[in-house]
Amino acid sequence: MSFVVVTELNHVAYVKLHRPEVRNAFNPEMIAEITKIFHDLNARTDLRAVVLQGEGKVFCAGADLNWMKEMVNFSFVQNQDDSLKLFHMFESIAHCTLPVIGLVHGAAFGGALGLVAVCDEVIAEEGTQFCFSEVKLGIAPAVISSFVSKKAVPGKVRPLMLSGVVFNPHVAHQAGLVTEVVPAGEGHTAVQKVLHAYLQCGPEAVRATKKLLNNIDHMTWDQQRNSTTNLIAERRASAEGQEGLKSFLEKREPSWRSQ
Incomplete structure (x- = not known):
């Protein structure tokens, strides 16, 4: 069973998170799949760009609930191994030499903001909710912090990571996480304009x-x-x-x- 769908058109790979029934939340299988996909895409010389998006009503809700239930019984070593695999996923996207354009809609919570951070350009639709929700669960946005800090404005994103407040796309834009905010439903059109610019180069x-x-x-x-x-x-x-x-x-x- 595939949790990620990849399609190709005009030298562009469209990578779509495909677990809409759980708001495209991560689980270990999905993490491994994304990591492999981006390693494979990076080796392709015929591609010009990658679009990362989510199926259904939201982009990504972060960690899967069942995975979180399993974490409760993990040892320190198991947690460390689990987190390392998550880090490698973000790293595979960040180090992909193809430009990666993110299309974010609905919601991006917790680890989903790591995906936002590793995209080179991010289009967010109006009405999308963002949240570094980890601190509300008594944990920390640790794995994603390395990637968020490379992209975001420190003084803007720090209070968002410390407070776990829900914020809108305009705040995300001011923080440097989002490149452009567009009306709801117009994200795909905006992405095509971005792709046109890359394909000129x-x-x-x-x-x-x-x-x-x-x-x-x-x-x-x-x-x-x-x-x-x-x-x-x-x-x-x-x-x-x-x-x-x-x-x-x-x-x-x-x-x-x-x-």
Whole structure:
């Protein structure tokens, strides 16, 4: 039984959480499935982008209730192993070199905000409710914190994580979790506009840029100097870079836009 449905159209992979009967909540099987899907997508050279979305009335409600019941009897080691698998899921999305666009509607609670954080761009529909609900259960938004802190504005997201209050898409936008807020029902149209922009760009250049952005914060100044100057030299000399520069000078469309 698959808990995630993947479809492809025009070099874009659409990854849809598919447990609408439990509001697309995570369980161990779903976590393993998402992790594998994104590892596999990352190896695909024919794809240009990924859209992450949820089936049914909400994007994702966080942890599955039955999974939470099992956690009550977990030992420390079992909890640690369980949490590590969750971390690897978020990491597989964050490190995917394809741009990942999130479409969020209905609700995104708890771990779902980890999914929001690892997307490169997030479209949220009006009326969506967001909540770092972990503290209300006496636990912490620990696993997702590494990913949330890389994306969100610290002073904006800190009180949301500490209080567990429910907040709207506009607050999520101010906090840096959401890129754009659109009217309810118009999320898919907004995603297509975003995809159009990505499809105008050189696919190798987009992947190389995302990889650079993921790694640059971990580099020393000398490493940044070497890495960035090497990257631009490589891109200029590459077949894609040459095609892009020549098409610009010749006032024509580059080859990747006609594919």
